[in-house]
Amino acid sequence: MDVRKFDVVVIGGGPGGYVCAIRAAQLGFKVAVIEREALGGVCLNWGCIPTKALLRAAEIRRLVAHADEFGLKVEDKGFDFAKVIARSREVAGKLSKGVEFLMKKNKIEVLRGEAAFSGDKELEVRGVGKVAFDYAVIATGARAKQIKGVLEADGKLIWTAREAMVPPEMPASLLVVGGGAIGVEFASFYAALGCKVTLVEAQGRIVPAEDEEISALLKKELEKAGIEIVVGAKVESLGSQEPGARNQDVSVVINGEKRRFARAILAIGVVGNVEGLNLPAPKMGHSGKAEGGVVVEKAAIVVDDFYRTASPHIYAIGDVAGAPWLAHVASHEGVIAAEHMAFVAKKAGHLPHPLRYDNIPGCTYCMPQVASTGLTEAVAVAAGRKIKVGRYAYQANGKALALGEPTGMVKVIFDAATGELLGAHILGAEATEMISTFVLGRSVEAVEADFIHACLPHPTLSEMMGEAVLSAEGRVINA
Known part of the structure; x- marks a missing residue:
């Protein structure tokens, strides 16, 4: 079988891989993407997008429950769970087809199969054959983390996020193990549709990466929504009954107490997909550092600021290169990697700017939403x-009250001497949309005075960002 030859081969067609491929094609490279499943990766097919479609159904049900407050008489006739799931899959399917269109538009060849390195600049793709490249980009993503013998999914009673998106029926009760973004989103969705949900988190608070004040407010609101939350929880065992047993359920020991649930979701993090790639072995130099091959540490490929591995013609981006495991980060990394290849190979453009990992927005789409960028108050203080x-507070904002969304807060943290915006944290309706203003502000090094001088539209939720900045100066107007 003839060897196929490309300038750039991207392994994985997720939000990092397909974006990298498009940018490389724009820069004049002959590009191929190798994908074993659907284009768009986990994010588009089994993560970011379908979960938002599910959560939208939950939000609408919540609005219907409060219709009387708006003077509307709406009878809650329940819901068709199968249709809720089907719509989510339909949205994901449309977007995956959209990525297929983008591949054709940019003349990128899609090779279907699993890839493994078979040489320094060669891959073996199952079902396709040998593929040669000048540059390779590893963008194989990550999968749900499990702990062998303690926290393992069986796909039937104990789910990962993937099974939690396509359940055959609504469980009567649900245990969510892990109080990070994925855990609280699924807890919100299932609780809003009437499932009895218990959320457990090993650390002392849920969404532990967020500001402590925001974390505490979210816990309060989720508990109001009927979610039982156990923090500082030690899950000592988790297992399902033997096949054929009557009343199939999940047995778990939490802090020494044995409990049962109809189903459980594991949301304890992710681990990079590095297996099966036959990665080139690291070649150690006299300095003790790798001078070739691909180095893997804790299931993440080690890269430099431009996502090169120890082999300068092999790059790695997105979840497989480690934290933060976010789709928008993977996409940005893909662009930088492609532009760096063009700079090196074609002497085109300029050396790309490295991504600022201190200004990455984190968004959690629970009810209410959480969004943040930069330092938390505790981290800023600890840094001296x-x-x-x-x-x-949302309750002081006219638009929030008009929408019936009085719950939430905008919090900003400035350097007292320089006016630098160190961090911004939002809990409430459309928090995930508003955070972009603060991200952009930090990226252009806007200071406190710049935010104060900006005239924000009225009536909007975004006005709260300006009021929060004024609050830091002790000159808030509408509160």
Whole structure:
């Protein structure tokens, strides 16, 4: 079988891989993407997008429950769970086809199969044959983390996020193990549709990466929604009954107490997909550092600021290269990797700017939403920064009240001496949309005065961002 030859081969067609491929094609490279499943990766097919479609159904049900407050008489006739799931799959399917169109538009060849390195600049693709390249980009993503013998999914009673998106029926009760973004999103969805949900988190608070004040407010709101939350929880065992047993359920020991649930979701993190790639072995130099091959540490491929591995013609981006495991980060990394290849191979453009990992927005689409960028208050103080903190409550905002969304807060943290925006944290309706303003502000090094001088539209939720900044100065107007 003839060897196929490309300038750039991207292994994985997720949000990092397909974006990298498009940018490389735009820069004049002959590009191929190798994908074993659907284009769009986990994010588009089994993560970010379908979960938002599910959560939209939950949000609408919540609105219907409060219709009387708006003077509307709406009878809650329940829901068709199969249709809720089907719509989510339909949305994901449309977007995956959209990525297929983008591949054709940019003249990128899609090779279907699993890839493994068979030489320094060669891959073996199952069902396709040998593929040669000048540059390879590993964008194989990650999968749900499990702990052998303690926290393992069986796909039937104990789910990963993938099974949790396509359940055959609504469980009567649900245990969610892990109080990070994935865990609280699924807890919100299932609780809103009437499932009795218990959320357990090993650390002392849920969404532990967020500001402590935001974390505490979210816990309060989720508990109001009927979710039982156990923090500092030690899950000592988790297992399903033997096949054929009557009343199939999940047995779990939490902090020494044995409990049962109809189903359980494992949301304890992800681990990079590095297996099966036959990665080139690291070649150690005299300095003790790798001078070739691909180095893997803790299931993540080690890369430099431009996502090169120890082999300068092999790059790795997205979840397989480690934290933060976010689709928008993977996409940005893909662009930088492609532009770096063009700079090296074609002397085109300029050396790309490395991504600022201190200004990555984190978004959690539970009810209410959570979004943030930069430092938390505790981290800023621990770093020795003298800070000014501003807060503004949703209940003081006209648009929030008009929408019936009075729950939430905008919090900003500034350096007291320089006015630098160190961090921004939002809990409430459309928090995930508003955070972009603060991300952009930090990227252009806007200071406190720049935010104050900006005239924000009225009536909007975004006005709260300006009021929070004024609060840090002790000059808030509408509170």
